[in-house]
Amino acid sequence: EAQVTQNPRYLITVTGKKLTVTCSQNMNHEYMSWYRQDPGLGLRQIYYSMNVEVTDKGDVPEGYKVSRKEKRNFPLILESPSPNQTSLYFCASGWGSSFYGYTFGSGTRLTVV
Amino acid sequence: TQLLEQSPQFLSIQEGENLTVYCNSSSVFSSLQWYRQEPGEGPVLLVTVVTGGEVKKLKRLTFQFGDARKDSSLHITAAQPGDTGLYLCAGAPRGSTLGRLYFGRGTQLTVWP
Numbered sequence: 001e002a003q004v005t006q007n008p009r010y011l012i013t014v015t016g017k018k019l020t021v022t023c024s025q026n027m028n029h030e031y032m033s034w035y036r037q038d039p040g041l042g043l044r045q046i047y048y049s050m051n052v053e054v055t056d057k058g059d060v061p062e063g064y065k066v067s068r069k070e071k072r073n074f075p076l077i078l079e080s081p082s083p084n085q086t087s088l089y090f091c092a093s094g095w096g097s098s099f100y101g102y103t104f105g106s107g108t109r110l111t112v113v
Numbered sequence: 114t115q116l117l118e119q120s121p122q123f124l125s126i127q128e129g130e131n132l133t134v135y136c137n138s139s140s141v142f143s144s145l146q147w148y149r150q151e152p153g154e155g156p157v158l159l160v161t162v163v164t165g166g167e168v169k170k171l172k173r174l175t176f177q178f179g180d181a182r183k184d185s186s187l188h189i190t191a192a193q194p195g196d197t198g199l200y201l202c203a204g205a206p207r208g209s210t211l212g213r214l215y216f217g218r219g220t221q222l223t224v225w226p
Contacts, residue, residue: 004155031212042115042218043156043201050212058213090155098163099211101146104155 004105023091031094032074036087117217136202150199
C-alpha cells in the first residue's frame, strides 16, 4: 500500500531531551516535508526537501532539524524540545515535475512537559 | 498575516443543501490545492488546479481557480453527512521553490442528516 509512515503516533517527553520522529514513504516521491498543526494557527510548514541532500526552511524552522540522506526517509529532529513545540506533526511526500501535491502521514502527537 | 484566507471558518448545514467555500489571497500561485481532513488524520488531497479559470469536478464537488490565480472556490452540491470535515486550501506561490506549500486555516463543515 502506498503510504507515508511516521513514528511514533504519540510521544510525551520532557524539556531538553533530544528526540527524533521518523518518516518514510514508499512511493518514490521527490518531495518531502514536515508540518505542524496547532489550533487557531492551522498547518505551518517546518522544512521541506525537493530531493536527496536538498532541504529548505519553511515558516517555523526554529528548534527543528531535518536531513534527507535517502529519498524515502526524512526524519525530524528536536535537539532540545520545549513546551511550545507541543503540537500535532505531519510528514508528507509529494510528486510531479511541477509539484502536484502532498500525501500526508497519519500524524505524531507530541507533548513536551 | 495569513497568505491564504478561507471563508467561512465554520459552516453548518442540512443534508441536501448547496455550499461554497472560498480561498483568497493577494498573491499569485503556480498551483492551488484543496485537501480534506478528518479528526486525528492527515489531510487528503482532493484536487490540484494550475491554470487560471480552470474548473475541475469531483462527483458533487466543483473546484475553480480564479482567472488571476489568486483565489479559488469549492462548491458542494447536495451536501451529505459524509462530506463533514475540515476543508483546507493550499497554495504554491509563483516563483517559490518546488515543495513550498502554504495552507489556509480551513473551513470546518458539518452536514446534519
